[in-house]
Amino acid sequence: MKYFSLFSGIGGFELALKQAYEIMRTKNKRQGMQGIGNKKRQPSELNNLSANGFTCTGYSEIDKYAVEIYQKHFPEHKNYDDITKIKPSKLPDFDLLVGGFPCQAFSIAGKRKGFKDTRGTLFFDIARILRSKKPRLFLLENVKGLLSHDNGSTFKIIIATLTKLGYDVQWQVLNSKNFGVPQNRERVFIVGHLRGTARPKVFPFTENNSEDIVLPTITTRVTADSNGTYVGKRSPRQIIGGSQGNRVYDPKGISTTIASQAGGLGAKTGLYAVGGLQAHQKPRKDGISPTLTQAAGMGGGQTPIVWSKKVKIRRLTPTECERLQGFPDGWTEGISDTQRYKCLGNAVTVNTVQAIVQKIL
Numbered sequence: 314m315k316y317f318s319l320f321s322g323i324g325g326f327e328l329a330l331k332q333a334y335e336i337m338r339t340k341n342k343r344q345g346m347q348g349i350g351n352k353k354r355q356p357s358e359l360n361n362l363s364a365n366g367f368t369c370t371g372y373s374e375i376d377k378y379a380v381e382i383y384q385k386h387f388p389e390h391k392n393y394d395d396i397t398k399i400k401p402s403k404l405p406d407f408d409l410l411v412g413g414f415p416c417q418a419f420s421i422a423g424k425r426k427g428f429k430d431t432r433g434t435l436f437f438d439i440a441r442i443l444r445s446k447k448p449r450l451f452l453l454e455n456v457k458g459l460l461s462h463d464n465g466s467t468f469k470i471i472i473a474t475l476t477k478l479g480y481d482v483q484w485q486v487l488n489s490k491n492f493g494v495p496q497n498r499e500r501v502f503i504v505g506h507l508r509g510t511a512r513p514k515v516f517p518f519t520e521n522n523s524e525d526i527v528l529p530t531i532t533t534r535v536t537a538d539s540n541g542t543y544v545g546k547r548s549p550r551q552i553i554g555g556s557q558g559n560r561v562y563d564p565k566g567i568s569t570t571i572a573s574q575a576g577g578l579g580a581k582t583g584l585y586a587v588g589g590l591q592a593h594q595k596p597r598k599d600g601i602s603p604t605l606t607q608a609a610g611m612g613g614g615q616t617p618i619v620w621s622k623k624v625k626i627r628r629l630t631p632t633e634c635e636r637l638q639g640f641p642d643g644w645t646e647g648i649s650d651t652q653r654y655k656c657l658g659n660a661v662t663v664n665t666v667q668a669i670v671q672k673i674l
Contacts (some may be wrong), residue, residue: 317404317448318372319396319412319439323382323645323656325638326411326452327369327390329666334366336667337674370405373412378652379659382645396438401445410446413454413500413661414439440474447479449507452669454661457486457499471503480505485516487669489637489662496602496637498662502669515672602629602637606658631657639663 318326371391374380380392393399414436443451460468475482482505489498504515629637631653635644639662645653 314409315368315370315407316409316411317370317407320414321372321374321383322379322660324386325661325663326666327387329663330367330670333667333670370407378648379656381648401442404446408449410448410451436471443478449510451505453503454500457501459501475505479508481508483516485518487518487665489665490601492664492668494637494639494662494664498604513673515669605634605637
């Protein structure tokens, strides 16, 4: 299946597509002609996916730091740069369009100017490409605030536009914390299929219909050796102070505080965002991180803070933020920490997109 990626960031959609394909290929081998779950598939469809997987025909991203990370992982993909300058007639054909279009114009964390903001109008560039290329499917992502902006009229315009372009649309607000990562991140996902083509039933996601969705585990479970050094799944993490109920981990290493119990030893740990719009949040007892934003790590009020009881310990490391977004450790290495935080705050949660793609297929 060929796809084109818009507002690609650091490659969250690309990684999710790759992982979803690998899982589906494994299931196809195991289940044969039964396909995924209870849905039977024709041999030609199975063979086509098994042979080709997902092929990127191009992507669009203008942030130089995001592009640097993206190209490190997907050097063979062609960047078409600024979406406003893309001529659809010059694009190769593709079956699937994916993209998390800029959300600042609709987010409650911003000024919510919507279509009055130039970032908000970029949606119409998506529509321009859909009108010209007519891919069979699309998958779009934005903040939950898109639904309520301007009393719902903004979202109505978006859905009406997509409908007029010949697409049947379905959508749902999903929270990353329900897809294998401890981050409270609500995003609306919009799936469309070209009218007259097969309609994949993607939404709603419920506890009952998610059993076929296979997600990676990213949290680290640690154990203590005789020397008091804590060993994670990748490398040792040295304790730097406190009793067993007050364990603190070196910020140069990887803390297990993104889970509900620090080190699995019963020491309750919370995650907290200080300053800015989240200044009055209390430390969470469930170990769920607040939403990562592009302002994280920039000295503002959006940086998640590790707490032990009532004591602020430190902010999350970039690697912990990678895990909160479902990326492999080190995915964003090579640029400054400030830019790593920003790029991760702008990214999609890989696990959530992967689950959606599996249901699309």
